Amino acid sequence: MKLVPALVLAALSTACVHREAGPASASGAESTGGGKAVAAPLTIELQPGITPAKPLLGLKRGVNLGNGFDAPSIGAWGVTPSEAHFALAKKAGLDHVRLPVRFNAHALKDAPYTIDAEFFAKIDWAIDAALSRDLYLVLDLHHYEELMTEPAAHEARAIAIWKQVAERYKDRPDKLLFELLNEPCKELNPERLNALHAKLIATVRESNPTRMLIVDGYFWAAANYLESLVVPAADPNIALSFHMYQPILFTHQGAAWMDPEFQSSGIVFPGPPNAPASRSTAAESTDWTRSWLDSYERNPASTNPSSVDAVRREFDIATRVAAKTGRSVYMGEFGAIDFAEPVSRENYLRLVRREAEHRGIAWTLWDDGGRMQGMDVHEGTWIEVVARALLNDQPGGPAPAVTLADPTPSSTAAPTSPAAPVGSAPALDTAAAAE
Numbered sequence: 076m077k078l079v080p081a082l083v084l085a086a087l088s089t090a091c092v093h094r095e096a097g098p099a100s101a102s103g104a105e106s107t108g109g110g111k112a113v114a115a116p117l118t119i120e121l122q123p124g125i126t127p128a129k130p131l132l133g134l135k136r137g138v139n140l141g142n143g144f145d146a147p148s149i150g151a152w153g154v155t156p157s158e159a160h161f162a163l164a165k166k167a168g169l170d171h172v173r174l175p176v177r178f179n180a181h182a183l184k185d186a187p188y189t190i191d192a193e194f195f196a197k198i199d200w201a202i203d204a205a206l207s208r209d210l211y212l213v214l215d216l217h218h219y220e221e222l223m224t225e226p227a228a229h230e231a232r233a234i235a236i237w238k239q240v241a242e243r244y245k246d247r248p249d250k251l252l253f254e255l256l257n258e259p260c261k262e263l264n265p266e267r268l269n270a271l272h273a274k275l276i277a278t279v280r281e282s283n284p285t286r287m288l289i290v291d292g293y294f295w296a297a298a299n300y301l302e303s304l305v306v307p308a309a310d311p312n313i314a315l316s317f318h319m320y321q322p323i324l325f326t327h328q329g330a331a332w333m334d335p336e337f338q339s340s341g342i343v344f345p346g347p348p349n350a351p352a353s354r355s356t357a358a359e360s361t362d363w364t365r366s367w368l369d370s371y372e373r374n375p376a377s378t379n380p381s382s383v384d385a386v387r388r389e390f391d392i393a394t395r396v397a398a399k400t401g402r403s404v405y406m407g408e409f410g411a412i413d414f415a416e417p418v419s420r421e422n423y424l425r426l427v428r429r430e431a432e433h434r435g436i437a438w439t440l441w442d443d444g445g446r447m448q449g450m451d452v453h454e455g456t457w458i459e460v461v462a463r464a465l466l467n468d469q470p471g472g473p474a475p476a477v478t479l480a481d482p483t484p485s486s487t488a489a490p491t492s493p494a495a496p497v498g499s500a501p502a503l504d505t506a507a508a509a510e
């Protein structure tokens with residue numbers, strides 16, 4: 076299989092100006108007519124003959140607790156991690172939670188780069204909240220933006236941060252995994268990234284000789300940079316990670332944290348659509364977005380950029396890398412914004428989720444508590460369309476009821492200080508289906 080390099084790379088490189096997430100709010104971009112397209116429910120036929128990747132411990136299905144501890148300060152992006160988050164993950168039958176954490180916003184700027192004790196206590200609480208429910212927890216260093224723009228200046232600090240984190244959690248069970256750096260990008264090019272990963276791995280290994288580590292590829296963890304990752308050959312406990320957001324003009328349509336050329340709307344999955352997209356002015360005047368939208372509106376399914384094949388091309392890379400390296404490959408994020416038409420969103424999430432499972436790749440929904448929300452802790456329930464995509468293999472099935480009997484998120488929010496005792500999860504509605 077082959078990518079369409081020019082288009083895909085253009086799409087990726089432009090995409091990459093984004094990814095300093097923020098509070099999810101509606102975009103007010105100008106746009107041209109259209110935008111009323113609706114997709115038909117997608118029936119998925121998985122391809123035979125695919126060799127699954129090596130399992131990543133017992134991780135198969137999970138959710139991110141995004142925009143909480145990775146926001147500039149807790150609550151700044153509208154998410155305060157709570158027991159209800161973990162209870163809802165468990166309730167849906169998931170086996171892990173990925174916890175994005177901006178440790179760099181809570182560490183001294185100068186040596187010894189001490190991490191704030193109160194903040195650390197909150198991370199202790201989150202780890203306990205997962206482990207006490209028998210969930211794996213992927214602890215991820217997220218949004219270290221300064222490291223991406225000035226890698227040399229921040230290297231010592233990044234190493235010191237991981238030294239502290241690794242030492243603090245060295246006696247935790249193997250169900251705690253460390254993901255060294257979310258979505259490396261910008262100046263942290265593949266060569267620098269490999270060199271930095273080597274140092275971070277050596278640091279963590281001083282206190283955690285066998286804990287499972289996860290490393291993301293360059294370019295916002297794009298699948299086509301998985302192959303540039305170089306990790307110590309003698310260390311079997313390192314998994315390689317990618318994020319799945321292609322086609323990005325579908326998954327990120329109207330995302331407030333993206334550039335103006337992403338602000339079109341009415342893009343369905345799969346294409347071609349039964350009505351044109353509503354193009355933002357910037358999308359129309361930017362070569363790669365205009366050309367993408369033209370192909371999306373005109374091309375049959377076989378060559379359409381919003382298609383099952385476009386998704387499979389990403390997965391084919393991951394499958395190939397898994398076979399070549401013998402390592403587990405992890406899909407630490409995937410998602411589609413809720414501006415997308417609901418049938419399309421369900422089609423996309425179900426397809427990506429099922430492809431991952433078919434290929435032995437553990438998946439973790441990106442849930443930002445906003446426009447890419449999966450769990451609604453205030454209502455104590457999962458968003459219906461997301462639950463259907465994640466828990467029903469076929470379209471048209473009943474929405475699985477994934478609800479907490481007694482959602483009390485305010486009383487179960489992450490403690491201030493010190494860490495609260497574990498075990499205060501709200502009672503679960505035992506009648507709700509997990510699968």
Ligand code: GLC
Nearest residue numbers: 094095096097258408441443
């Ligand atoms: C990445 C970014 C996050 C963003 C998400 C979806 O995880 O770090 O901030 O919301 O991708 O774009």
